[in-house]
Amino acid sequence: MATDLPPPPGARPDWTIDQGWATYTQAEHDVWITLYERQRDLLPGRACDPFLKGLDALDLHRTGIPEFGRINEELERLTGWTVVAVPGLVPDAVFFDHLANRRFPAGNFIRKPEQLDYLQEPDVFHDVFGHVPMLTDPTFADYMQAYGQGGLRALNLGRLHNLARLYWYTVEFGLLETAAGLRIYGAGIVSSHAESIFALDDPSPNRLGFDLARTMRTPYRIDDFQQVYFVIPSLQALLDATLADFGALYAALAGQTDIPIEAVLPDDKVFTRGTQAYARRGGRTAA
Ligand code: PHE
Ligand code: FE
Numbered sequence: 001m002a003t004d005l006p007p008p009p010g011a012r013p014d015w016t017i018d019q020g021w022a023t024y025t026q027a028e029h030d031v032w033i034t035l036y037e038r039q040r041d042l043l044p045g046r047a048c049d050p051f052l053k054g055l056d057a058l059d060l061h062r063t064g065i066p067e068f069g070r071i072n073e074e075l076e077r078l079t080g081w082t083v084v085a086v087p088g089l090v091p092d093a094v095f096f097d098h099l100a101n102r103r104f105p106a107g108n109f110i111r112k113p114e115q116l117d118y119l120q121e122p123d124v125f126h127d128v129f130g131h132v133p134m135l136t137d138p139t140f141a142d143y144m145q146a147y148g149q150g151g152l153r154a155l156n157l158g159r160l161h162n163l164a165r166l167y168w169y170t171v172e173f174g175l176l177e178t179a180a181g182l183r184i185y186g187a188g189i190v191s192s193h194a195e196s197i198f199a200l201d202d203p204s205p206n207r208l209g210f211d212l213a214r215t216m217r218t219p220y221r222i223d224d225f226q227q228v229y230f231v232i233p234s235l236q237a238l239l240d241a242t243l244a245d246f247g248a249l250y251a252a253l254a255g256q257t258d259i260p261i262e263a264v265l266p267d268d269k270v271f272t273r274g275t276q277a278y279a280r281r282g283g284r285t286a287a
Pocket of ligand 1: 143243
Protein backbone atom coordinates (compact mmCIF):
# COMPACT_ATOMS: atom_id res chain seq x y z
CA MET A 1 0.00 0.00 0.00
CA ALA A 2 1.27 3.48 -0.75
CA THR A 3 2.73 5.14 2.29
CA ASP A 4 2.14 8.73 1.27
CA LEU A 5 -1.65 8.57 1.11
CA PRO A 6 -3.38 11.39 2.93
CA PRO A 7 -5.80 10.31 5.65
CA PRO A 8 -9.46 10.21 4.59
CA PRO A 9 -11.65 13.25 5.33
CA GLY A 10 -12.36 13.55 9.04
CA ALA A 11 -9.34 11.46 10.11
CA ARG A 12 -6.33 12.93 11.92
CA PRO A 13 -2.89 13.02 10.25
CA ASP A 14 -2.04 9.70 11.95
CA TRP A 15 -5.26 8.27 10.48
CA THR A 16 -7.02 7.94 13.83
CA ILE A 17 -10.65 8.90 14.30
CA ASP A 18 -13.05 8.92 17.23
CA GLN A 19 -14.51 5.50 17.81
CA GLY A 20 -17.99 7.03 17.75
CA TRP A 21 -19.20 4.54 20.31
CA ALA A 22 -22.50 6.34 20.91
CA THR A 23 -23.52 5.90 17.29
CA TYR A 24 -23.45 2.07 17.20
CA THR A 25 -26.95 0.67 16.74
CA GLN A 26 -28.39 -2.09 18.88
CA ALA A 27 -28.20 -4.38 15.85
CA GLU A 28 -24.44 -3.70 15.64
CA HIS A 29 -23.99 -4.44 19.35
CA ASP A 30 -25.95 -7.64 18.83
CA VAL A 31 -23.49 -8.77 16.12
CA TRP A 32 -20.66 -8.33 18.61
CA ILE A 33 -22.54 -10.26 21.30
CA THR A 34 -23.29 -13.14 18.92
CA LEU A 35 -19.66 -13.37 17.82
CA TYR A 36 -18.38 -12.95 21.36
CA GLU A 37 -20.56 -15.66 22.82
CA ARG A 38 -19.68 -18.16 20.08
CA GLN A 39 -15.96 -17.68 20.65
CA ARG A 40 -16.22 -17.59 24.43
CA ASP A 41 -17.86 -21.02 24.35
CA LEU A 42 -15.37 -22.43 21.84
CA LEU A 43 -12.00 -21.08 22.92
CA PRO A 44 -11.31 -22.56 26.38
CA GLY A 45 -8.96 -25.47 25.66
CA ARG A 46 -8.16 -24.00 22.22
CA ALA A 47 -6.83 -20.49 22.80
CA CYS A 48 -3.64 -20.13 24.85
CA ASP A 49 -3.81 -19.05 28.49
CA PRO A 50 -2.45 -15.51 27.92
CA PHE A 51 -5.27 -14.89 25.44
CA LEU A 52 -7.98 -16.22 27.76
CA LYS A 53 -6.52 -14.30 30.68
CA GLY A 54 -6.45 -11.10 28.62
CA LEU A 55 -10.02 -11.62 27.52
CA ASP A 56 -11.10 -11.83 31.15
CA ALA A 57 -8.97 -8.90 32.25
CA LEU A 58 -10.46 -6.59 29.62
CA ASP A 59 -14.02 -7.68 30.20
CA LEU A 60 -14.84 -7.37 26.51
CA HIS A 61 -18.41 -8.55 26.77
CA ARG A 62 -20.71 -6.33 28.79
CA THR A 63 -23.48 -5.13 26.53
CA GLY A 64 -21.85 -5.15 23.13
CA ILE A 65 -19.06 -3.45 21.21
CA PRO A 66 -16.63 -2.23 23.87
CA GLU A 67 -15.78 1.40 24.30
CA PHE A 68 -12.05 1.79 23.59
CA GLY A 69 -11.66 4.33 26.39
CA ARG A 70 -12.77 1.74 28.92
CA ILE A 71 -10.52 -1.03 27.55
CA ASN A 72 -7.59 1.36 27.51
CA GLU A 73 -7.70 2.02 31.24
CA GLU A 74 -6.90 -1.61 32.00
CA LEU A 75 -4.71 -2.26 28.96
CA GLU A 76 -2.54 0.75 29.60
CA ARG A 77 -2.15 -0.24 33.24
CA LEU A 78 -1.09 -3.78 32.27
CA THR A 79 1.36 -3.19 29.41
CA GLY A 80 1.26 0.47 28.36
CA TRP A 81 -0.66 -0.33 25.14
CA THR A 82 -3.76 1.51 23.96
CA VAL A 83 -6.29 0.87 21.22
CA VAL A 84 -6.94 3.71 18.76
CA ALA A 85 -9.78 3.83 16.24
CA VAL A 86 -9.11 3.98 12.48
CA PRO A 87 -11.54 3.90 9.56
CA GLY A 88 -10.16 0.62 8.16
CA LEU A 89 -6.81 -0.56 6.84
CA VAL A 90 -4.13 2.13 7.08
CA PRO A 91 -0.89 2.55 5.11
CA ASP A 92 1.96 0.34 6.27
CA ALA A 93 4.14 3.14 7.62
CA VAL A 94 1.22 4.54 9.63
CA PHE A 95 0.43 1.11 11.03
CA PHE A 96 4.04 0.43 12.04
CA ASP A 97 4.40 3.83 13.64
CA HIS A 98 1.38 3.14 15.84
CA LEU A 99 2.72 -0.27 16.88
CA ALA A 100 6.15 1.15 17.59
CA ASN A 101 4.43 3.52 20.01
CA ARG A 102 2.31 0.82 21.63
CA ARG A 103 -0.90 1.89 19.94
CA PHE A 104 -3.01 -0.75 18.24
CA PRO A 105 -5.10 0.65 15.36
CA ALA A 106 -8.55 -0.96 15.33
CA GLY A 107 -11.30 -0.55 12.77
CA ASN A 108 -14.34 1.04 14.42
CA PHE A 109 -16.95 -0.60 12.17
CA ILE A 110 -18.51 -4.02 12.63
CA ARG A 111 -19.45 -6.65 10.04
CA LYS A 112 -23.05 -7.14 8.92
CA PRO A 113 -25.11 -9.97 10.42
CA GLU A 114 -24.78 -11.90 7.13
CA GLN A 115 -20.94 -11.72 7.40
CA LEU A 116 -20.58 -13.48 10.75
CA ASP A 117 -18.26 -16.10 9.35
CA TYR A 118 -16.14 -14.30 6.81
CA LEU A 119 -15.20 -10.81 5.76
CA GLN A 120 -12.36 -9.33 3.76
CA GLU A 121 -11.44 -6.32 5.85
CA PRO A 122 -10.70 -6.54 9.55
CA ASP A 123 -13.53 -5.08 11.64
CA VAL A 124 -13.74 -4.17 15.32
CA PHE A 125 -14.42 -7.77 16.31
CA HIS A 126 -11.31 -9.09 14.60
CA ASP A 127 -9.17 -6.19 15.76
CA VAL A 128 -10.33 -5.94 19.35
CA PHE A 129 -11.46 -9.44 20.28
CA GLY A 130 -8.73 -11.04 18.15
CA HIS A 131 -5.73 -8.85 18.84
CA VAL A 132 -6.16 -6.93 22.06
CA PRO A 133 -6.25 -9.75 24.64
CA MET A 134 -2.71 -10.82 23.67
CA LEU A 135 -1.53 -7.24 24.18
CA THR A 136 -2.15 -7.70 27.91
CA ASP A 137 0.75 -10.19 27.97
CA PRO A 138 4.03 -8.34 28.67
CA THR A 139 6.14 -10.52 26.36
CA PHE A 140 3.73 -10.36 23.47
CA ALA A 141 3.31 -6.63 24.08
CA ASP A 142 7.05 -6.19 23.61
CA TYR A 143 7.02 -8.34 20.48
CA MET A 144 4.33 -6.21 18.85
CA GLN A 145 6.18 -3.01 19.59
CA ALA A 146 9.42 -4.48 18.20
CA TYR A 147 7.51 -5.56 15.12
CA GLY A 148 6.39 -1.99 14.54
CA GLN A 149 9.97 -0.76 14.77
CA GLY A 150 11.11 -3.58 12.49
CA GLY A 151 8.35 -2.77 10.02
CA LEU A 152 9.61 0.75 9.50
CA ARG A 153 13.08 -0.67 8.82
CA ALA A 154 11.83 -3.41 6.49
CA LEU A 155 9.93 -0.79 4.53
CA ASN A 156 13.14 1.19 4.00
CA LEU A 157 15.10 -1.96 3.12
CA GLY A 158 12.53 -3.24 0.64
CA ARG A 159 11.92 -6.47 2.60
CA LEU A 160 8.40 -5.82 3.80
CA HIS A 161 7.03 -8.84 1.96
CA ASN A 162 9.27 -11.04 4.10
CA LEU A 163 8.43 -9.31 7.36
CA ALA A 164 4.71 -9.36 6.53
CA ARG A 165 4.89 -13.17 6.46
CA LEU A 166 6.29 -13.16 9.96
CA TYR A 167 3.29 -11.11 11.10
CA TRP A 168 0.91 -13.38 9.27
CA TYR A 169 2.29 -16.62 10.67
CA THR A 170 2.64 -15.32 14.22
CA VAL A 171 0.36 -12.41 15.14
CA GLU A 172 -2.47 -13.54 12.85
CA PHE A 173 -2.18 -17.32 12.57
CA GLY A 174 0.28 -18.48 15.19
CA LEU A 175 0.00 -21.61 17.31
CA LEU A 176 1.72 -22.19 20.64
CA GLU A 177 3.02 -25.49 21.99
CA THR A 178 1.99 -26.15 25.59
CA ALA A 179 2.10 -29.12 27.94
CA ALA A 180 -1.61 -29.57 27.31
CA GLY A 181 -1.23 -29.56 23.51
CA LEU A 182 -1.29 -26.96 20.75
CA ARG A 183 -3.05 -23.71 21.54
CA ILE A 184 -4.01 -20.69 19.41
CA TYR A 185 -2.55 -17.22 19.91
CA GLY A 186 -3.10 -15.78 16.40
CA ALA A 187 -5.82 -13.15 16.08
CA GLY A 188 -6.98 -14.34 12.67
CA ILE A 189 -7.76 -17.71 14.18
CA VAL A 190 -9.32 -16.74 17.52
CA SER A 191 -11.64 -14.27 15.83
CA SER A 192 -12.90 -16.95 13.39
CA HIS A 193 -15.23 -19.66 14.64
CA ALA A 194 -14.49 -22.05 11.79
CA GLU A 195 -10.72 -21.54 11.76
CA SER A 196 -10.51 -21.97 15.55
CA ILE A 197 -11.61 -25.55 14.85
CA PHE A 198 -9.78 -26.06 11.55
CA ALA A 199 -6.41 -24.78 12.78
CA LEU A 200 -6.25 -27.34 15.59
CA ASP A 201 -8.38 -30.27 14.51
CA ASP A 202 -8.45 -30.55 10.73
CA PRO A 203 -6.07 -33.10 9.16
CA SER A 204 -5.49 -30.88 6.09
CA PRO A 205 -2.94 -28.23 7.12
CA ASN A 206 0.69 -28.77 8.02
CA ARG A 207 1.63 -27.75 11.55
CA LEU A 208 5.37 -27.07 11.68
CA GLY A 209 7.83 -25.74 14.21
CA PHE A 210 8.43 -22.01 13.86
CA ASP A 211 11.69 -21.02 12.20
CA LEU A 212 12.20 -17.33 11.51
CA ALA A 213 13.86 -17.50 8.07
CA ARG A 214 11.64 -20.36 6.93
CA THR A 215 8.50 -18.48 7.88
CA MET A 216 9.68 -15.43 5.96
CA ARG A 217 10.10 -17.54 2.82
CA THR A 218 6.61 -19.04 2.99
CA PRO A 219 3.77 -17.31 1.13
CA TYR A 220 0.31 -17.26 2.73
CA ARG A 221 -3.34 -17.27 1.82
CA ILE A 222 -5.45 -14.27 2.63
CA ASP A 223 -8.74 -15.66 1.33
CA ASP A 224 -9.09 -19.03 3.00
CA PHE A 225 -7.93 -21.26 5.86
CA GLN A 226 -4.17 -21.56 6.05
CA GLN A 227 -2.37 -24.53 4.52
CA VAL A 228 0.40 -24.31 7.09
CA TYR A 229 0.55 -23.10 10.69
CA PHE A 230 3.80 -22.46 12.53
CA VAL A 231 4.12 -23.47 16.17
CA ILE A 232 6.21 -21.48 18.66
CA PRO A 233 7.53 -23.13 21.85
CA SER A 234 6.78 -20.01 23.93
CA LEU A 235 6.07 -16.31 23.53
CA GLN A 236 9.49 -15.60 24.98
CA ALA A 237 11.11 -17.81 22.31
CA LEU A 238 9.30 -15.79 19.65
CA LEU A 239 10.53 -12.53 21.11
CA ASP A 240 14.09 -13.89 21.47
CA ALA A 241 14.13 -15.13 17.86
CA THR A 242 13.23 -11.68 16.59
CA LEU A 243 15.50 -9.55 18.77
CA ALA A 244 18.52 -9.78 16.47
CA ASP A 245 18.96 -7.20 13.73
CA PHE A 246 17.30 -8.60 10.60
CA GLY A 247 19.75 -6.89 8.25
CA ALA A 248 21.82 -10.04 7.60
CA LEU A 249 18.72 -12.18 7.33
CA TYR A 250 17.16 -9.84 4.78
CA ALA A 251 20.36 -9.88 2.73
CA ALA A 252 20.33 -13.70 2.74
CA LEU A 253 16.64 -13.84 1.85
CA ALA A 254 17.21 -11.68 -1.20
CA GLY A 255 19.01 -14.62 -2.84
CA GLN A 256 16.49 -17.29 -1.88
CA THR A 257 13.30 -18.54 -3.48
CA ASP A 258 9.94 -18.88 -1.78
CA ILE A 259 9.03 -22.20 -0.20
CA PRO A 260 5.85 -23.69 -1.66
CA ILE A 261 3.01 -23.17 0.80
CA GLU A 262 2.27 -26.87 1.29
CA ALA A 263 5.91 -28.06 1.50
CA VAL A 264 7.35 -30.01 4.41
CA LEU A 265 11.14 -29.69 4.40
CA PRO A 266 13.68 -32.17 5.81
CA ASP A 267 14.60 -29.71 8.57
CA ASP A 268 11.04 -28.93 9.62
CA LYS A 269 9.88 -29.98 13.04
CA VAL A 270 6.62 -31.67 12.11
CA PHE A 271 3.67 -31.51 14.49
CA THR A 272 1.24 -32.55 11.75
CA ARG A 273 2.00 -33.58 8.20
CA GLY A 274 -1.21 -32.34 6.63
CA THR A 275 -3.19 -34.16 3.97
CA GLN A 276 -3.92 -30.80 2.21
CA ALA A 277 -7.30 -32.35 1.43
CA TYR A 278 -9.18 -29.12 2.15
CA ALA A 279 -7.08 -27.00 -0.21
CA ARG A 280 -7.10 -29.68 -2.93
CA ARG A 281 -10.87 -29.85 -2.75
CA GLY A 282 -10.94 -26.17 -3.65
CA GLY A 283 -11.24 -24.70 -0.16
CA ARG A 284 -13.91 -22.14 0.61
CA THR A 285 -15.13 -21.91 -2.96
CA ALA A 286 -15.98 -25.63 -2.97
CA ALA A 287 -17.61 -25.59 0.48
N1 PHE B 1 14.80 -7.38 15.01
C1 PHE B 1 14.02 -6.93 13.91
C2 PHE B 1 14.84 -6.06 12.94
O1 PHE B 1 16.00 -5.85 13.13
C3 PHE B 1 12.81 -6.16 14.38
C4 PHE B 1 11.67 -7.04 14.68
C5 PHE B 1 11.38 -7.46 15.98
C6 PHE B 1 10.86 -7.46 13.68
C7 PHE B 1 10.30 -8.27 16.24
C8 PHE B 1 9.78 -8.28 13.93
C9 PHE B 1 9.52 -8.68 15.21
O2 PHE B 1 14.32 -5.58 11.97
FE1 FE C 1 -5.42 -8.71 12.26
